[in-house]
Amino acid sequence: MSYLLTLVTFFSIGIILAMSLNLLMGFTGQVSMAHGGFMGIGAYTAAWFAINAEVNMVWAMLLAAAAAALIGWLFALATVRISGDEFILASFALQMVIIEAISRWTDVTRGTYGLSGVPKPELFGEPMRTIEQYAVFTVVVTLICAVVMMRMAGSTFGLVLRGVRESVPSMQALGRNTVRVKILVMVIASAFAGIAGTLQASMVTFIHPDSFTIMLSIIIVAYLLVGGLGNMWGAALGAVLLLSIPELIATSDVIPSNLLGPMERVIYGVVLMAFVWFRPKGIIAERPVLRVGRMLRRGTVTAPTRPGSPASATTPDAPGATR
Amino acid sequence: MLTDLLLTGLLDGARIGVAALGFALIFYTTKELHFAYGAILAACGYLYYSLVVDQGLPLLLAAPLALAFGAVVGAVIQRWLYRRLNDHLAVLLFSFGMAIILENVLHIMFGPTDKVLPAGALTRTVSVAGTPLRVIDLVTVAVFLVVWAGLWHMLERQQIGLAIRAVMRDSTMSDLVGIRTGRIKVLAYALGSAIGAVAGLIAVTRSGVRPGSGFDVMLFAFIATLLGAGKLTNVAAWSLALGLFMGLVAWPFPTELQTLFAFFAMLIYLVVRSLDVRSLRRPRLRRAEDRTGVSA
Numbered sequence: 001m002s003y004l005l006t007l008v009t010f011f012s013i014g015i016i017l018a019m020s021l022n023l024l025m026g027f028t029g030q031v032s033m034a035h036g037g038f039m040g041i042g043a044y045t046a047a048w049f050a051i052n053a054e055v056n057m058v059w060a061m062l063l064a065a066a067a068a069a070l071i072g073w074l075f076a077l078a079t080v081r082i083s084g085d086e087f088i089l090a091s092f093a094l095q096m097v098i099i100e101a102i103s104r105w106t107d108v109t110r111g112t113y114g115l116s117g118v119p120k121p122e123l124f125g126e127p128m129r130t131i132e133q134y135a136v137f138t139v140v141v142t143l144i145c146a147v148v149m150m151r152m153a154g155s156t157f158g159l160v161l162r163g164v165r166e167s168v169p170s171m172q173a174l175g176r177n178t179v180r181v182k183i184l185v186m187v188i189a190s191a192f193a194g195i196a197g198t199l200q201a202s203m204v205t206f207i208h209p210d211s212f213t214i215m216l217s218i219i220i221v222a223y224l225l226v227g228g229l230g231n232m233w234g235a236a237l238g239a240v241l242l243l244s245i246p247e248l249i250a251t252s253d254v255i256p257s258n259l260l261g262p263m264e265r266v267i268y269g270v271v272l273m274a275f276v277w278f279r280p281k282g283i284i285a286e287r288p289v290l291r292v293g294r295m296l297r298r299g300t301v302t303a304p305t306r307p308g309s310p311a312s313a314t315t316p317d318a319p320g321a322t323r
Numbered sequence: 324m325l326t327d328l329l330l331t332g333l334l335d336g337a338r339i340g341v342a343a344l345g346f347a348l349i350f351y352t353t354k355e356l357h358f359a360y361g362a363i364l365a366a367c368g369y370l371y372y373s374l375v376v377d378q379g380l381p382l383l384l385a386a387p388l389a390l391a392f393g394a395v396v397g398a399v400i401q402r403w404l405y406r407r408l409n410d411h412l413a414v415l416l417f418s419f420g421m422a423i424i425l426e427n428v429l430h431i432m433f434g435p436t437d438k439v440l441p442a443g444a445l446t447r448t449v450s451v452a453g454t455p456l457r458v459i460d461l462v463t464v465a466v467f468l469v470v471w472a473g474l475w476h477m478l479e480r481q482q483i484g485l486a487i488r489a490v491m492r493d494s495t496m497s498d499l500v501g502i503r504t505g506r507i508k509v510l511a512y513a514l515g516s517a518i519g520a521v522a523g524l525i526a527v528t529r530s531g532v533r534p535g536s537g538f539d540v541m542l543f544a545f546i547a548t549l550l551g552a553g554k555l556t557n558v559a560a561w562s563l564a565l566g567l568f569m570g571l572v573a574w575p576f577p578t579e580l581q582t583l584f585a586f587f588a589m590l591i592y593l594v595v596r597s598l599d600v601r602s603l604r605r606p607r608l609r610r611a612e613d614r615t616g617v618s619a
Binding site: 079082085086090093094097100103104215222225259262269270271276 | 354356408411412413415416417419420421422423424426427428430431542549577579580582583586587589590593594597598599
């Protein structure tokens with residue numbers, strides 16, 4: 001039972017990571033190789049405050065989200081004029097900088113020794129002791145995050161994000177501030193990555209720079225490729241599927257335990273390659289936005305208020321089509 | 324102290340340079356980020372090690388075999404895999420997948436620890452003008468210069484080099500004027516991967532290879548390629564500069580910070596380049612051009 005709950009916790013963390021990267025990569029088209037780094041910033045911030053200042057992990061989570069968002073904001077500001085392949089390179093460099101900074105800033109992060117004894121959150125004045133309590137907590141946090149992100153994806157904001165992906169000039173012509181949108185989505189995605197990092201830190205109670213390397217960033221990208229870029233349900237499905245792989249090979253007993261790690265990564269590599277090759281859109285492909293009229297009536301999408309500007313919401317009528 | 328660091332930096336730069344020239348040749352010709360480059364480099368190092376240690380081949384016979392292996396793998400990857408994907412992002416992710424697989428297969432086959440080639444004569448230390456230097460480092464510098472000069476000769480003085488430079492400049496246009504761009508790209512991959520294999524052989528002889536060391540070598544090759552901005556001569560120069568920069572960083576700061584500084588420099592470079600400083604500096608000239616209707 002506790003094994004199952006542990007799995008549920010890790011799945012939840014993976015879902016937050018996949019969905020938040022999806023906003024950035026699937027919707028806005030900004031391929032980021034630094035998502036694992038942002039998760040690391042969150043994990044370390046929360047762990048530091050919880051250990052050194054005895055901050056409750058619930059509040060530490062908000063601090064972590066803020067710290068990750070701050071770095072995301074600075075990065076987005078600096079890379080406003082970078083897009084496409086260059087953005088991948090820049091985010092790659094950022095990932096390396098973050099992980100090197102965490103490994104070398106030994107006064108705060110204890111470097112390669114890692115930080116141990118990260119506490120579980122306290123709710124209603126009681127610290128959580130059992131895995132049951134923590135699993136419920138994680139699932140609730142994940143549900144909140146998922147609902148927020150899915151609302152974003154289905155709102156005007158989500159449509160604007162897709163519009164930025166398809167064509168920045170046409171979004172600008174429709175009167176949207178594309179620079180602000182790009183910065184905002186980076187901040188949001190990093191904040192959620194920070195939350196995921198906090199949940200992870202509390203779960204495993206020990207954090208180490210090696211947990212947040214470029215490997216993790218690539219694996220999060222792989223979640224999206226497997227599940228479906230630009231589709232929130234797909235992102236969640238991809239995370240769950242890929243996270244089950246190590247569990248399946250661990251229970252199969254065929255592979256000697258010292259080779260489990262490498263074997264697991266080989267399978268990740270094979271899955272990544274297979275999906276790029278055979279089904280680049282993922283299991284659940286992105287759905288075209290066909291029902292803007294209904295969205296308008298329901299109020300999830302608002303028509304532009306500025307007089308004289310055309311209905312911006314109808315622009316990306318088939319986002320998947322041009323890719 | 325300072326001269327020592329500069330010398331070390333220069334030697335590091337030469338080592339980065341060999342790997343960077345191969346990576347840059349591939350990247351500039353095809354514009355594809357071939358992340359499996361590092362893993363193939365390490366695989367060639369391992370192959371060389373196993374040919375020499377397990378099969379008992381002499382060093383000079385095993386080296387061409389390892390290089391040929393690298394070249395063939397590179398060519399096959401371009402011809403039968405990347406050409407069909409035909410998309411930069413797809414190639415990037417696909418090559419990441421290959422890199423992960425190859426790295427971990429090496430881990431499973433050879434274990435996680437360093438494999439160092441027992442090459443007695445090459446690892447000896449000799450004294451050059453009072454400074455103790457390892458033979459392998461001297462060899463590395465020589466190899467670096469030979470690769471640099473060879474590539475320069477090929478690109479600037481030969482027919483095939485002209486074709487390669489044309490593809491680097493504009494692949495579609497080259498196709499239209501009758502250059503067989505597909506073959507040029509395969510050639511770039513074969514040659515680039517062989518140069519990468521050289522870097523792998525140097526690594527296994529000098530300090531040994533781990534499954535992950537290919538990736539580490541590639542990271543710096545990657546930075547030098549980016550800084551080189553399209554010219555292989557620049558890549559070689561930037562590699563040396565990068566080595567010196569890291570040597571200098573090691574003077575006031577602990578050596579562990581080298582990687583941090585190198586990637587921070589890369590990030591700053593990308594950001595500064597995106598700002599397009601030159602266009603900000605000459606607003607007057609631009610306005611004059613706008614008035615006359617002549618575009619720059």
